[in-house]
Amino acid sequence: MFLEVCCLPAGPAAGQNGGVRSQYSIFRRGRKPAKKAKRWNLDPVENELIAALGADRVDSGGVALGLYSRDGSVTRGGRAGIVCFPESTEEVAACVSVAASHDRPFVARGAGTGLAGGAVPCDEPIVVVTTRMNKIHEVDVDRRLAWVGPGVVNLDLTQHLVGTGLHFAPDPSSQQSCTIGGNVANNSGGPHCLQDGVTSAHVLAVETVLPDGSVVVLGAEEGRAPGYDFRGAFIGGEGTLGIATRICVRLTEDPPEVATLLLDFAKVEDAAETVSAVIAAGIVPAALEIMDQRVVEAVEPFVQAGYPVDAAALLIVELDGLPGGVATEVEQVRDIGIGHGARTVRVAADEDERARIWKGRRSAFGAIAVIKPDYYLNDTVIPRTRLAEVLTRVYEVADERNLIVMNVFHAGDGNLHPLIVYDAREPGALENVLEAGEEIVRISVEAGGVLTGEHGIGLEKKRFMHMQFTDDDLDAQDRLRRTFDVRGLANPSKVLPTGASCGHVSSLSNPPADLWI
């Protein structure tokens, strides 16, 4: 989930740990430069980019433009102009400067796993891909911080830290592929953000290339920079405020004791009530996740976690802390669960069982192709106390439209992820799905919730911004944006419902006007 912004390894601090993770980067040297020589009649912008990066890291071929014109969302119709692969802060600054000097928009992109169209390029911009800025520059165990490139894959950082007793807390379900730059852009969450807080709580400073090409550091290693908290404003900016090129993350101590519980329920509502009751009892678990029966059926063959496939819903509860406290909380949660109708409560006996339970949760989205080839994943947040009622409505909306909806979500945060599966080749399927999606957003907002928990607004939810904000609210946000980006070149047409639209929804040959997002 989590897309895009960001960027690179600069020279200076890149010492001790730089390059250690290189075995995880996908092949870095790829295209043969010779091929480029055949392409003439390059536009001047491309010429300047090639001068800055070299011909092998600037691509305007059909395949590249096709691949980099979409992300993990259903949004289609974007069109990349030129795709660049910078490897340093200076190179990102050079790309942005070229864009600025030609008044050309630019879009930062990480792993492209975003689910709201935040990295989908509008109006043939320069696409600045940060995946090669994947170095872990410095890990300071004593001060519990690390400087990383924006292209570092979230899970790679965690694996790199094994043995230090520390970890990077935000753990989006897509952590195997999403980048930390994208996490910053979307202020991403994850199952373990219930207790630890989302990305903004774990980023101390961000080295940023602003839309005019200048480089600044927002925030400070010590956590509190003088003056306004521009770091806070930047995180969650979805690439509209600049491109992060080096990120200073806070590292969190590994808990001394962890217990993972799996509770199964005959009714989804019972699982939802249990979540609310656990928090009400004063327990703040490390994670509280719900998966409904369809999700469980889809993932169990892959992970072999021993999930009870006849349960209407599974609730994963993870408790951590000091050994004595964890043991007490395990009993409390067990009692609350049974009191709310849990049929069984299983406590993971070892690390392997725990890993399997989590692998199932993390694989949920990838497993849906066993049901239908496409999915639309919504992301809203509602008050935790209204989970049961809103979930019931979500199932009703899907039933009314003859759709299959699967629910797998961060229950503790009230962060819903209704996942509607469909086959894009069936005429009208996507329209039906999107209308259901809009209905779900409306229900969530009416229940006192918000438009998005962690996937961002991007292109997809821009049209819903009026549900949440008044014109004055939006105007204030637009003025903040203009403070960073006077000419509106950074990821234009995203987030705020102003300016021209570009993307539309996949496979629609004649999208109705209201479906353009």
Place this chain on the structure above:
Amino acid sequence: MRAVERDGAAPDQDWYDAFDTCVGCLGCETACPSAVPYGYLINATRSAITSERRPPFKLLVGLRLLSWPRLLRWGSKAIAVVQRLGLLRRTGLLPDRIPFRSQRAKNPGSRNLRSGEPAEVVLFTGCVMDVWQPSVHAAVIDVLNAAGIAVERSGDAAGCCGALHEHAGLTDDAVSHALRVTAALSDGRPVLVDSAGCGAALKHYGRLLGSKAANEFSSRVYDIHEWCVDDSRVSSLVASVEGRTGRPTVVVQDPCHLRHDQKCHDSVRDLLRPIADLIELDDEGLCCGAGGAYQLLQPDLAQAARARKVASVHRAIRSESSVTLVSANPGCMLHLSGDSSLVARGVAIRHPMEVVADRLLGAGMRENVGRVASSLEVDLDGR
């Protein structure tokens, strides 16, 4: 693939170039929670595009050569001469020293002994492996013989498995190889394979040929480690030398076709565990970049992938000395041996069965093996 199939993109040169960079490690299949059969889709796509664009000439020549075992043997002898004269650079494409004499020649007495009674199992000997790395087949035969199991070599009658042809999209060639192999080995005995790539191909004949006979054939194909671990005679023999001193330190490198395709990479560990101290890599089965013909066609990427794998090996072995790196696939062994830093550190690159054979022979089984071997090994061609 979807861009072309569903969204109507033209398969232009850019698209081909992008597609050609896939090494075919099938790590995507292991990772996919929806169990999408990427390998099948990729092969089908490659097959479909060969009519539009022929594979590179050097690949076609190379693949054609694999179908002519005699030519391959003579050609290899020629290369061996050139190598001895010091005229070839070390590349990882070829073994450092191609043997002059083939495996068949080394076992002159094997072809006519006890030919009236069929051996219990057939060892699939393939094409280049038999010529370039005969010590691997020899090790397998020694181990099985030591356990009292008679082995028949598939030899030229079965020939090449056709895996590389299929990966290149030359489906017709792959089918004709498959037909030849299944016809030559149709008598219902287990077929053991000591090359992960060939084993995977043989196991997929059912899907490739779509016939009942092919399915039956594929069902009795076993990776050598998989079979040995399940066979009580071999496993008890291996266990019998467990306590001996001088255990080798072994780094296990999983060939992609063993781990992601056949999914029996744990058998290698199970087989070696009693007799060796195992060191695991921390890269979760990342590809070494060999990829069959990939190292020939995409040398830059193949070397970049190898550098990554080698870095992982260095991390794993830290300060250990005299380490053996095992890989159950001849292509991976060759490719890795092309890296000078491993060689410089004295890391021996071997097949797991060679390590097993060494342990058994070193444990005093040599005479026993010598005696049984001459009576049990037979050769299809010799009949």
